[in-house]
Amino acid sequence: MTKPAPKTFHVKSFGCQMNxxxxxxxxxxxxxxxxxxxxxxxxxxxxxxxxCHIREKAAEKVYSDIGRLRRDDGSTPMIAVAGCVAQxxxxxxxxxxxxxxxxxxPQAYHRLPALVRAAQAxxxxxxxxxxxxxxxxxxxRRKQGPSAFLTVQEGCDKFCTYCVVPYTRGAEVSRPWQAVxxxxxxxxxxxxxxxxxxxxxxxxxxxxxxxxxxxGLGGLIRALDRIDGLDRIRYTTSHPNDMRDDxxxxxxxxxxxxxxxxxxxxxxxxxILKAMNRSHTVDSYLRVIDRVREARPDIAIxxxxxxxxxxxTEEDFAATLGLIERVEHALAFSFKYxxxxxxxxxxxxxxxxxxxxxxxxxxxxxLLNSQQHAFNRSKIxxxxxxxxxxxxxxxxxxxxxxxxLQSVVIEDGPELGAMVEVDIFAAGPNSLNGVIxx
Ligand code: SAH
Ligand code: SF4
Ligand code: F3S
Numbered sequence: 431m432t433k434p435a436p437k438t439f440h441v442k443s444f445g446c447q448m449n450x451x452x453x454x455x456x457x458x459x460x461x462x463x464x465x466x467x468x469x470x471x472x473x474x475x476x477x478x479x480x481x482c483h484i485r486e487k488a489a490e491k492v493y494s495d496i497g498r499l500r501r502d503d504g505s506t507p508m509i510a511v512a513g514c515v516a517q518x519x520x521x522x523x524x525x526x527x528x529x530x531x532x533x534x535x536p537q538a539y540h541r542l543p544a545l546v547r548a549a550q551a552x553x554x555x556x557x558x559x560x561x562x563x564x565x566x567x568x569x570x571r572r573k574q575g576p577s578a579f580l581t582v583q584e585g586c587d588k589f590c591t592y593c594v595v596p597y598t599r600g601a602e603v604s605r606p607w608q609a610v611x612x613x614x615x616x617x618x619x620x621x622x623x624x625x626x627x628x629x630x631x632x633x634x635x636x637x638x639x640x641x642x643x644x645x646g647l648g649g650l651i652r653a654l655d656r657i658d659g660l661d662r663i664r665y666t667t668s669h670p671n672d673m674r675d676d677x678x679x680x681x682x683x684x685x686x687x688x689x690x691x692x693x694x695x696x697x698x699x700x701x702i703l704k705a706m707n708r709s710h711t712v713d714s715y716l717r718v719i720d721r722v723r724e725a726r727p728d729i730a731i732x733x734x735x736x737x738x739x740x741x742x743t744e745e746d747f748a749a750t751l752g753l754i755e756r757v758e759h760a761l762a763f764s765f766k767y768x769x770x771x772x773x774x775x776x777x778x779x780x781x782x783x784x785x786x787x788x789x790x791x792x793x794x795x796x797l798l799n800s801q802q803h804a805f806n807r808s809k810i811x812x813x814x815x816x817x818x819x820x821x822x823x824x825x826x827x828x829x830x831x832x833x834x835l836q837s838v839v840i841e842d843g844p845e846l847g848a849m850v851e852v853d854i855f856a857a858g859p860n861s862l863n864g865v866i867x868x
Contacts, residue, residue: 448628452512582629624662690833740782751794
């Protein structure tokens with residue numbers, strides 16, 4: 431059976447920001463091949479589901495999403511499953527969901543056009559991690575909104591015992607200095623004013639500058655700071671053990687580096703951190719936070735937390751709440767532990783019952799939400815630069831970002847991409863309200 435060559439496509443990304451970046455790169459590649467983007471999945475000849483495997487719910491969702499692509503007449507578009515579920519499950523996916531034509535892993539998506547051709551004749555599966563980097567062959571960057579992502583580092587060698595990422599993204603690789611600088615320039619030329627540098631362990635980035643000197647992420651950020659028209663630099667996600675001095679000092683010295691740090695700690699009890707193989711302690715984490723705050727006193731601290739890791743006692747959990755009290759988070763993401771196939775924690779003793787996890791998650795989120803609201807309220811009466819990123823629901827309403835990554839709602843705001851001075855007059859749990867200084 432042969433299928434016709436697709437003329438239109440739609441890419442849907444789930445999971446982390448890197449998937450959003452990868453989705454944009456796949457779209458650019460398909461456009462370079464002459465396909466055109468359709469408004470949604472319903473009218474596309476090719477649908478790419480760019481998936482996430484981090485927790486069971488995310489991974490299982492893929493199969494219901496695939497089912498939903500079936501159309502009223504019983505036909506399905508050409509379906510490609512990309513991303514971390516593709517890498518983890520490979521050829522198992524079309525066995526379980528026969529309407530899937532293509533499976534492509536995160537390190538092989540530059541071969542998508544060839545896989546689309548192959549899929550016209552039969553199933554096409556590619557979960558290689560080829561030696562040649564996909565970045566060397568991807569097409570040029572296209573038109574951008576005001577804020578863009580840029581992958582500088584990919585993969586993870588840390589092997590936290592709960593996590594699938596080292597298996598789905600592969601080993602840590604840093605993109606070369608010049609490739610990053612060139613792509614950042616291209617993004618700015620295409621309309622970006624803010625760039626968020628991405629990596630599973632972005633602060634483990636290492637490379638050599640034009641002069642052959644060894645550099646870390648702090649040095650790379652200083653190079654990007656010199657790009658005309660690039661007003662804001664951010665980076666995520668960092669690991670506490672890779673928070674080196676050059677990066678910390680950059681927070682003091684580089685004006686375009688925004689005062690925000692996402693530095694997941696996961697838990698606040700040393701025995702649990704050890705069982706997680708996090709390789710930092712509560713104390714070493716708090717010391718890093720102190721150094722960062724010394725360099726940049728107003729920095730917003732963000733984190734990720736897992737509750738109900740195997741063996742977590744009420745005492746361990748109380749210690750996590752204690753750490754949160756000490757750090758005072760501006761933002762945080764928290765999850766119930768989800769056992770992932772093939773990871774060491776999935777077979778550990780002391781798995782925690784669902785209702786216990788639910789109750790702990792509620793308490794943890796109540797504390798984090800109150801901290802977030804307090805942080806937002808601390809900005810009332812302050813004047814700050816806001817980058818306008820999207821339209822709000824009401825006519826004329828615009829939504830932008832504060833330096834601390836808060837959403838700022840402005841009535842009768844200016845055009846997208848404008849950077850404006852705003853006076854903040856109100857703060858909710860998830861956003862600020864402001865008026866343009868006049
Ligand atoms: N590289 C980053 C983020 C990895 S995934 C880091 O090291 O922190 C994003 C978040 O998902 C993690 O920080 C963790 O809090 C959560 N997570 C990862 N695996 C999980 C699992 N098995 N169950 C629940 N949450 C998990
Ligand atoms: Fe996963 Fe740990 Fe690596 Fe983060 S550092 S991606 S949590 S293994
Ligand atoms: Fe999910 Fe893979 Fe990102 S598992 S969080 S899409 S690295």
